[in-house]
Amino acid sequence: MQRTRIKICGLTRPEDVQSAVAAGADALGFVFYPASPRYVSAAQAGALMSGMPPFVSTVALFVNASVEEVRAVAAVAPFSQLQFHGDETVEQCAAIAAAVGRPFMRVLRVRPETAGADLLAEEARCRAASPLFSGLLLDTFVDAYGGAGKVFDWAVIPAELAPRVVLSGGLTVDTVAGAVRQVRPYAVDISSGVEQAKGVKDAAKIDAFVAAVRSADPTARA
Numbered sequence: 633m634q635r636t637r638i639k640i641c642g643l644t645r646p647e648d649v650q651s652a653v654a655a656g657a658d659a660l661g662f663v664f665y666p667a668s669p670r671y672v673s674a675a676q677a678g679a680l681m682s683g684m685p686p687f688v689s690t691v692a693l694f695v696n697a698s699v700e701e702v703r704a705v706a707a708v709a710p711f712s713q714l715q716f717h718g719d720e721t722v723e724q725c726a727a728i729a730a731a732v733g734r735p736f737m738r739v740l741r742v743r744p745e746t747a748g749a750d751l752l753a754e755e756a757r758c759r760a761a762s763p764l765f766s767g768l769l770l771d772t773f774v775d776a777y778g779g780a781g782k783v784f785d786w787a788v789i790p791a792e793l794a795p796r797v798v799l800s801g802g803l804t805v806d807t808v809a810g811a812v813r814q815v816r817p818y819a820v821d822i823s824s825g826v827e828q829a830k831g832v833k834d835a836a837k838i839d840a841f842v843a844a845v846r847s848a849d850p851t852a853r854a
């Protein structure tokens with residue numbers, strides 16, 4: 633069984649990028665949603681992504697953006713993956729991803745009434761819709777689009793889906809090990825739980841988060 637991948641999202645400062653890379657994050661997320669306190673412009677993101685080590689992914693997070701907006705970011709910021717975190721249909725996600733030639737994650741914001749069968753059906757629909765679909769990212773449904781630090785009931789995630797999902801939504805240094813042990817997701821994703829203020833990450837929390845994930849990995853020594 634593989635180690636759990638880790639994405640640190642909502643980076644806005646070079647020192648936070650360095651902290652996440654040094655801690656061993658597999659992916660770094662950049663928010664291109666102007667209403668977010670973690671918003672970065674295309675030019676800022678281009679600078680933050682420059683000099684990235686070869687095997688660290690950069691993820692561009694959009695909320696209901698047009699293909700032109702995504703293209704404009706792609707022209708200056710060398711992101712490796714898209715994350716659609718709004719109300720986009722899978723067809724819209726697929727079309728934008730094809731236009732910029734990058735794989736995409738589709739976000740499902742889980743509601744109390746969401747059933748495991750809904751998640752499986754959605755994943756199958758996405759796989760059928762596009763070869764650029766790379767996986768579902770599960771977040772908690774809240775009135776805002778994301779980064780709210782709210783948890784959903786992980787028990788809804790079917791065991792057969794778990795090894796392919798990115799688990800997100802209100803994870804913290806204190807809860808992530810339990811989440812990894814319970815769900816065994818492909819990856820975990822965190823934003824507000826490793827911050828000292830909105831958009832400002834905390835290096836010690838990032839280190840502690842990565843250590844907590846590693847402590848819960850199936851390959852960890854007891």
Ligand SMILES: O=C(O)c1ccccc1N[C@@H]1O[C@H](COP(=O)(O)O)[C@@H](O)[C@H]1O
Pocket residue numbers: 641642661663665668669670693695717771777778779780781782800801802803821822823824825
């Ligand atoms: O971070 C944001 O401001 C944001 C804005 C709009 C959509 C998504 C956003 N963040 C993503 O939300 C999830 C959960 O974050 P948290 O750990 O609960 O704070 C994560 O994927 C963030 O990248």
